[in-house]
Amino acid sequence: MLLVLWRKWTGRGSAAAVPEPEALNPEETVEAIQQGREELRNDLIKQYRPFIVTTASRFSKRYIDPDRDDEFSVALLAFDEAITRYSNEGGSRFIGFAAQVMNRRLIDYARKEQRHLTAVPYSSLQGESDEEGSVLSKIEAKEALTVYSREQIAQDRRDEIRTITEELSEYGISFFELTEQSPKHQDSRESLLEIGIRLAKRESLLALLKDKKKLPLKELGQLENVSRKTLERHRKYLITVALIAAGAYPLLQQYITGADAGSEEGRL
Structure with missing residues (x-):
């Protein structure tokens, strides 16, 4: 039953940094953009730029420099995609939806970057020490990506449970x-x-x-x-x-x- 999911997947943890609420409601802003007010798109992206950087950095387990790291560009494009695709009919909040889109695009990017590691000959692990460390680090990174994917699914579940909890409260249900x-x-x-x-x-x-x-x-x-x-x-x-x-x-x-x-x- 859903209560079991709540207890199993809802844990205490810090969420990605989100800008403090302002007079401009993000859901209303996105709706206005989708209805033709494209001038608001850049304003919304600029407002949530720190959130985009934070999301990309959390995924990468390191600070992402917007001026140098490709992961920021991937997350930025994903945030823009989220603006176009978002719908509030399901009761989800835009920020949660955008975070999911960004993380999924970052996973796709990371998988493409690691694809050439699917078959690494054993002999390639026996080179110079520096080279050996480099190859092993890439393999470890690939394994870490698999672990991260599982963790991200668990996080997505927690996000969905939080969202449905908010929606159910409107019906007087806990x-x-x-x-x-x-x-x-x-x-x-x-x-x-x-x-x-x-x-x-x-x-x-x-x-x-x-x-x-x-x-x-x-x-x-x-x-x-x-x-x-x-x-x-x-x-x-x-x-x-x-x-x-x-x-x-x-x-x-x-x-x-x-x-x-x-x-x-x-x-x-």
Whole structure:
């Protein structure tokens, strides 16, 4: 269930430095840019330049010089990409979304840089000491990248959980309530999961849910042929499943479908 994910992946840790909130809301600024106010794009990039540097530096485990290091250019282009691609319909915040895009592009860049190390002949490790150290350092860097990728996925999960926590608060739902709300029997859980997923796919019902911040009991009951009492009893669980399925939560969505979710937890 989702509470288990919360306890497993939400840890105490410092987040990437983000500029202090200002009068200009980043989500509103991005929306304005997407609607044609391109003059705001450079202003937003300039405002969040320290955040871009910090994100690239955290990924690289060293300070990234914007004037010399390619990683800054990769992160900068990714931030610009995030401005174009961002949508707040899933409830995600722009900064969290931008950080994910930057980290994924940095991973792609690092993988390309390390690709030639996929096959290193053993003899190449037996040269001069300096050369040996250089090659071994590259291999260690490649292994570190694999570890980092796993750590980044865990961080992305934590970010998604924080975001869904904020979104659920608008519906009066907390993670600590989901323990009691989770169906006890496997058959019931599977059935309600499917109902929640179908709710997310029905645009009219999803719009009602987001507009009124309430489960559309009557309409959903008629479509699913399920009693109002059953839906009401599992209201918070269904809302949580629907918001995850409809939102920008690719990692948490794995725990709805059961795909690649890991052997420990399975589905919600």
